[in-house]
Amino acid sequence: GLQALGAQGTERGEDRCIEGPLPAVDPSMGPVEVPCPPDHRMVMAFSLLGTVRPGGVVVPHAGAVGKSWPGFGPWLERIAQVRVVTR
Helix, strand or coil, X not given: CCCCCCCEEEEECCEEEEECCXXXXXXXXXXXECCCCCCHHHHHHHHHHCCXXXXXXXXXXXXXXXXXXXXXXXXXXXXXXXXXXXX
C-alpha cells in the first residue's frame, strides 16, 4: 500500500524500513487506490494517510473497521473533511 503512494522501503530480516517523506503529488490527479487487506488496522491507517495526501486515497474494505471502531468512518468524515464510501 505504501508503494502505491510512492514510498520507498526495504526489508531487513523481519524489519520493514520506510523512507519518507512521500513524494509531492498534484491534487488534480485525484485519489490513488491503495491495495489493502480487509484488516481493520490497515484500513484505518491507510485512511488516515488520505487526510494528508493531496488528492486523497481510496482504501478498499472500509467495512472492516466495524470490528474495532464502528463509528470510524463518520468520525473521520467530521474531523478531516473526507468521504468514506463502503462498497
